[in-house]
Amino acid sequence: MNGWQTYRLEDFIPFTPDIYWRLLERINETFWPLHILAVAIGLAALLLALRGNKRIALALLAPAWLTSGIIFHLTYYAELNWAAPWFGWAFIAQTALLLAVAFFAGSIKTREPSRGLSTWIGTTVAMVSLLGYPLISTTIGPGLSHAETYGLHPDPTAIATVGVLLIILRGPTLWLTMLIPILWCVIGSLTLIAMDATGALIPLAAVTIIAGTSVARSIKSAAK
Amino acid sequence: MSHRLSRRTALKLLGAGIAAAWLTPHLSLANSGALLRKSIPDGGHLPVIGLGTWRTFNVGRDPQLLDARTEVVRAFFEHGGGLVDSSPMYGSAPDVMGYALDKLGTPDSLYTAEKVWSPAGGSTREQIADLADRWGVDRFDLVQVHNLTDWREHLDVLQQMKADGEIAHVGITTSHGRRHDQIELIMREHDIDFVQLTYNITHRQVEDRLLPLAKEKGIAVIANRPYDGGGLIKNLKRRHEVPEWATEEFDCRNWADFLLKFIVSHPALTCAIPATTSVEHVIENMAAGHEPMPTQATRERMIRHIASL
Ligand SMILES: NC(=O)c1ccc[n+]([C@@H]2O[C@H](COP(=O)([O-])OP(=O)(O)OC[C@H]3O[C@@H](n4cnc5c(N)ncnc54)[C@H](OP(=O)(O)O)[C@@H]3O)[C@@H](O)[C@H]2O)c1
Numbered sequence: 001m002n003g004w005q006t007y008r009l010e011d012f013i014p015f016t017p018d019i020y021w022r023l024l025e026r027i028n029e030t031f032w033p034l035h036i037l038a039v040a041i042g043l044a045a046l047l048l049a050l051r052g053n054k055r056i057a058l059a060l061l062a063p064a065w066l067t068s069g070i071i072f073h074l075t076y077y078a079e080l081n082w083a084a085p086w087f088g089w090a091f092i093a094q095t096a097l098l099l100a101v102a103f104f105a106g107s108i109k110t111r112e113p114s115r116g117l118s119t120w121i122g123t124t125v126a127m128v129s130l131l132g133y134p135l136i137s138t139t140i141g142p143g144l145s146h147a148e149t150y151g152l153h154p155d156p157t158a159i160a161t162v163g164v165l166l167i168i169l170r171g172p173t174l175w176l177t178m179l180i181p182i183l184w185c186v187i188g189s190l191t192l193i194a195m196d197a198t199g200a201l202i203p204l205a206a207v208t209i210i211a212g213t214s215v216a217r218s219i220k221s222a223a224k
Numbered sequence: 225m226s227h228r229l230s231r232r233t234a235l236k237l238l239g240a241g242i243a244a245a246w247l248t249p250h251l252s253l254a255n256s257g258a259l260l261r262k263s264i265p266d267g268g269h270l271p272v273i274g275l276g277t278w279r280t281f282n283v284g285r286d287p288q289l290l291d292a293r294t295e296v297v298r299a300f301f302e303h304g305g306g307l308v309d310s311s312p313m314y315g316s317a318p319d320v321m322g323y324a325l326d327k328l329g330t331p332d333s334l335y336t337a338e339k340v341w342s343p344a345g346g347s348t349r350e351q352i353a354d355l356a357d358r359w360g361v362d363r364f365d366l367v368q369v370h371n372l373t374d375w376r377e378h379l380d381v382l383q384q385m386k387a388d389g390e391i392a393h394v395g396i397t398t399s400h401g402r403r404h405d406q407i408e409l410i411m412r413e414h415d416i417d418f419v420q421l422t423y424n425i426t427h428r429q430v431e432d433r434l435l436p437l438a439k440e441k442g443i444a445v446i447a448n449r450p451y452d453g454g455g456l457i458k459n460l461k462r463r464h465e466v467p468e469w470a471t472e473e474f475d476c477r478n479w480a481d482f483l484l485k486f487i488v489s490h491p492a493l494t495c496a497i498p499a500t501t502s503v504e505h506v507i508e509n510m511a512a513g514h515e516p517m518p519t520q521a522t523r524e525r526m527i528r529h530i531a532s533l
């Protein structure tokens with residue numbers, strides 16, 4: 001037996017679940033009450049997106065990627081996982097991408113927020129991620145001290161971001177800006193699956209809903 | 225083996241041992257026989273139960289978990305433990321061993337087993353120097369080529385280091401039944417002291433060729449994944465009782481006894497290296513290294529029993 005069939009998902013996760021939950025807890029202990037500010041900025045981004053203020057909304061999404069990239073990946077997760085610095089740099093690249101899209105928002109394809117289904121779906125996903133995720137994540141980990149929050153932890157940051165992006169962007173720009181969040185949610189879910197965590201599929205389910213809605217919207221507008 | 229245990233540390237360890245046994249009587253499993261030791265190349269003996277560190281010891285800089293793992297190492301040594309196995313692939317595990325040894329001192333029984341790995345960066349010598357620095361030891365007792373990565377290059381340097389007295393033993397590792405043909409070839413054609421491979425009651429492919437060959441060539445064998453990564457013992461503990469005949473035949477008290485005694489009673493096996501995050505489990509695992517061991521006939525009955533569950 002030499003092949004890839006002998007490898008299982010757990011073989012790629014170099015820590016036990018209790019070590020991972022402690023990591024989340026340590027971040028919360030150290031950075032509380034930065035959580036409140038991070039969520040407030042995320043809510044402001046959502047509100048501005050719904051009011052059609054795309055440029056500021058996009059710019060307001062960027063800091064959460066910088067903070068979760070630096071705090072979660074480069075500072076803490078890097079202690080456990082050799083791949084974490086790569087994730088950290090990807091998060092910083094996403095910060096730059098969001099700022100660049102915000103800067104050029106006037107000349108690229110954006111979307112006027114409507115009361116259509118995709119706006120509702122984007123808003124719901126973003127709201128749940130911003131306000132509900134700390135509670136949802138207590139079903140993934142062992143308790144509230146391990147709760148994950150937008151702007152500090154990567155899963156809620158990625159999920160809320162794709163929700164807001166669905167409201168204001170479309171076409172290639174939407175997919176370009178969703179690429180890193182989607183990839184992260186896949187990695188995030190796989191990590192949780194390998195740790196046998198309940199709710200492991202939440203990040204994957206969230207981006208599937210957003211990506212599916214975006215595809216359905218494109219098909220609908222092409223058919224018009 | 226390292227010799228850095230000061231009298232004060234020894235007394236501290238002894239005192240802590242007595243206190244731990246007093247405070248946690250349910251953990252100090254009474255042992256009927258002595259802790260089994262098996263001989264290794266160039267003289268010397270190793271206790272048949274060692275300690276793995278994959279996943280369990282990669283706790284980063286978390287002070288709470290650093291202290292918790294130090295307690296696991298403390299219990300391991302207090303119960304006669306020797307070999308600790310780590311790798312540059314195990315994240316912060318070598319640093320965590322360094323932390324624990326700094327807190328506990330370095331007992332005489334410690335037998336340090338490290339690895340070299342190709343994507344870890346740096347030459348063989350650089351990797352070993354970096355790891356020794358992280359463990360806080362002067363030299364390693366055993367350095368193994370992890371999963372045969374660049375084994376020719378690594379093995380040449382390791383042999384040279386052994387000849388120069390910079391390490392005591394040289395080995396190679398595999399797991400999950402991978403690349404056994406290549407392992408066999410190296411065992412036949414190269415001068416190695418140790419081979420590390422997966423062997424447990426549900427993964428016994430190595431019984432056919434590799435274990436007899438190790439016995440024939442006098443190569444010491446380390447069994448990794450003795451609990452098949454943990455799932456094996458956790459499922460057995462959750463769902464089944466240890467059979468009465470096992471208790472009668474070799475004083476088997478729990479599933480750790482059943483699974484580890486099965487492994488280390490193989491005549492070619494030197495040492496099994498279960499990993500754990502728990503003091504209770506490390507004590508249970510160390511107790512499994514004590515005599516009596518199952519006979520060949522009993523070992524066959526054990527295999528049939530597990531297959532029937
Ligand atoms: N290619 C290679 O070189 C290679 C490959 C694989 C492994 N290894 C080495 O072999 C070591 C052992 O393999 P492994 O860590 O993969 O798997 P393992 O030792 O078979 O299983 C470890 C798991 O068993 C559980 N456990 C330990 N003692 C227990 C007990 N008495 N009761 C209940 N559960 C118990 C631990 O959980 P708790 O924390 O709850 O106790 C841990 O999750 C590794 O740590 C590593 O050093 C080397």
